[in-house]
Amino acid sequence: MANVSIIPSGDFKTSYAADTTIFPTKTSRNFAILGVVLLLACPAFLDRYWLSLLIQIGYLGIAALGLNILVGFTGQISIGHSAFFGFGAFASAWLNNSLGVPVALAIPLAGVVTTGVGLIFGVPAARLKGLYLAIATLAAQYILQDFFGRADWFTGGSAGTIAEPLTIFGFAFDTDERYFYVVLVAMVVMYILGTNLMRTRDGRALVAVRDHYLSAEIMGINLTKYRTMSFGISAFYAGIGGALYAHYLQFVSVENFTILFSIQFLGMIIIGGLGSIMGTLMGTAFMVLLPEVMQAATKLVSGTAVDTALNLRENIAFLREMSIGLVIILFLVFEPDGLAHRWKQIKAYWKLYPFSH
Amino acid sequence: MTLLFQLLVNGLIVGALYGVVAMSFVLIYKASRIVNFAQGEFLLIGAWTCWWLLTSWQLPFWIGFPITLVFMLAFGVILQVVVLRPMIGEPIISVIMVTIGLSIVFQAAMKWMFGVFAKPFPQIFAHATMNVFGLQVQTVYVVSLAISLLIMAGFGWFFKYSRLGLAMRATAFDQQVAQSLGISVRQMFAMSWAISAMVSAVAGVTVGVVNGVSSALSFFGIKVFPAVILGGLDSVIGAVVGGLIVGVLENVAHYLDSQWLNWGNMYEIAPFYVLIAILMIKPYGLFGTKDIERV
Secondary structure, eight states, X not given: OOOOOOOOTTXXXXXXXXXXXXXXXXXXXXXXXXHHHHHHHHHHHSOHHHHHHHHHHHHHHHHHHHHHIIIIITOOOOSOHHHHHHHHHHHHHHHXXXXXXXXXXXXXHHHHHHHHHHHHHHXXXXXXXXXXXXXXXXXXXXXXXXHHHHOHHHHOGGGOEEOOOEEETTEEEOSHHHHHHHHHHHHHHHHHHHHHHHHSHHHHHHHHHHHOHHHHHHTTOOHHHHHHHHHHHHHHHHHHHHHHHHHHHSEEOGGGOOHHHHHHHHHHHHHHOTTOHHHHHHHHHHHHHHHHHHHHHHHHXXXXXXXXXXXXXXTHHHHHHHHHHHHHHHHHHHOTTHHHHHHHHHHHHHHHTTOOO | OHHHXXXXXXXXXXXXXXXXXXXXXXXHHHHHOOOOTTHHHHHHHHHHHHHHHHHTSOOOHHHHHHHHHHHHHHHHHHHIIIIIGGGTTSOHHHHHHHHHHHHHHHHHHHHHHHOSSOBOOOOOSSOSEEEETTEEEEHXXXXXXXXXXXXXXXHHHHHHHOHHHHHHHHHHHOHHHHHHTTOOHHHHHHHHHHHHHHHHHHHHHHHHHHHOBOGGGGXXXXXXXXXXXXXXXXXXXXXHHHHHHHHHHHHHHHHHIIIIXXXXXXXXXXXXXXXXXXXXXXXXXXXXXXXXXOO
């Protein structure tokens, strides 16, 4: 594996603060700011369809970051993330509909409530690891899914529940153009929070738990505390993402939060790169755009022999499902470090060009 | 009371099938330390293959079924060699995700090829039901119970007396020592997948004959988790016992639910509550090896 973090010679870090900055160089910071500015301008020239995709990337990216903190940074496996995502969606809608909490407050509150649920599941999870944890979270997924179907007061049962659009001072964010900014702001805030978390003492403790939990414990890191905490954080992100999803679609249905959705979340972070914050975003974008690419590909071959042989138009749903599984397998076999790693290598290649060897 | 008794019998029959699937799951775990989330899809693929041979090719059952088994044997080997072998030595999360990915791919592929609706098997037995101790039981159920017991006995013989079975046990016990004694660990891995796929296919065909073949079959692969956790992840006997307990438990939960609680859906969900409870109290299950860590 090529050395991926390439720093110009003579660039010595003299303090921990300098070593743990978010942006290692000025250029990288400027590019990040430029990216956000470009995104701000998006609603002006992108059509509805692309905006809706970007919004999807936004809220799913937030939830996926939570999962990456749990799986990629703390090394705890969770196959029940979509249940927390769904819980956040229902919690926000319920807080608004039943308790009259304004939506702008209900979204963060939903995050807090979901954190509570995450902690409840995190307490048993803190005692388990590896396979056992994966199986326990699988059970949690089914139990929560069952709860959604059962709790009519909370989720509206099989009929689903309606979520009011977000309104701030009488200004309703009810179109894609407007809601885009809400998601963008939330995403930037959550990603900065996530990045900063990883620079703190707690964040380093999480990484230590992942790398070698016995050594971490010997160094005085409270394993139970950090494992539970990581579940809580992950649930918080999932809750916020879910709440944003609820008020974007303005309708939440019980059937959406299946195991397949959970696996999609896992796929996002694996494709993006476990333990990489920007990778999470890349992976989410990949996962959201994948069905679109499949759609375009089927359109391309429509009418040809392949199309008639496989009956693509009717089976597009299965094709999508298959593609999710396939990309996960292919990435794990051929690019286990994800897109973030590939991106770093591309950057390194251009930095060293033409002397890359 | 008759209802409860009937449910208990049903539970034992279904539980025996769970036991069989759990056993094949444990087989893979013991040999290669891989938790196979695609176990349910083995049932699915086996059942669909057999169904396809029996309906499209109009083969009689006694020809179609062995062909299915041979196919599953080859399928298991190919799967292990192509997909799972590169994953040796990768972290747990990657291995788990690969099997999850496989399960998605197979499930979607099966839906694509055979549709989403349950399709019945052609009639195999002349008499649909038979009388056992005054209870009307479907013949296929009795036969499925017999098949399950047969497989279990077969497993017992295989691991106790056959050369291959002993080699597999040695591999599971210590790979390096096994290798030094001339056992090909790679072959053992492939064999464990092949046998597991084959045995699962038998279970899949059995369930398919009873309920018709549909993607619901793959839920067996999920139901296997409560069973193996209860019995202990690396214990074949535990898998059988766990399977039986889960099968009975489901039906008892269903009975309690329909009689008094009226919560609904307990049949599906009760094993998962039990699963969490066991993980809390006794994570290594009834017969599993306790994993003691010393620093």
